[in-house]
Amino acid sequence: GAGVSQSPSNKVTEKGKDVELRCDPISGHTALYWYRQSLGQGLEFLIYFQGNSAPDKSGLPSDRFSAERTGGSVSTLTIQRTQQEDSAVYLCASSLVGGPPWGDTQYFGPGTRLTVL
């Protein structure tokens, strides 16, 4: 079946502009995650959506970052007033369940490479 898809695959923007990154999770997956991967850094968690619950925003680095998930499916990550340090690969993942007690496997999309000039 279809995996997680993300668009665009690459985005180049100028400092100060806003950008929107899109994620389509695997059909039927109720949990959706955003991560960021910077050069020399591991993947870092940004935000998590589970069903109709309030999202876990604990990983968002600043209030310039926000995300929404419409209809329990597609998600958009928005970065306002982009800065050069926002340059990274933004990865989306989805999973079937997303809650305790068992760990559930997250499946990743191909990522969006964001470059802020």
Place this chain on the structure above:
Amino acid sequence: EDQVTQSPEALRLQEGESSSLNCSYTVSGLRGLFWYRQDPGKGPEFLFTLYSAGEEKEKERLKATLTKKESFLHITAPKPEDSATYLCAVQGGANSKLTFGKGITLSVRP
């Protein structure tokens, strides 16, 4: 706070030379330990989930094992196509996020 440390940072092997990649972790209430493979320019590809100490899983030339403090990814008779970055991550307690190590870059020479 959950922590994951992977070693070595990079590993170069000759084709057919077996080895192991290490993942040390600290987590409160382990729910799962995950191994992923990542090729350049691509997203992480799921390999294994381990849930409790003593568990082992195998897939082709790869075998993942888990203790209470670390996990090993054993690669038997590797081939050049096994060259990639291998990522380890944990999920613990009430957190649903994954905490990742920085990865191990494996290069297998023909």
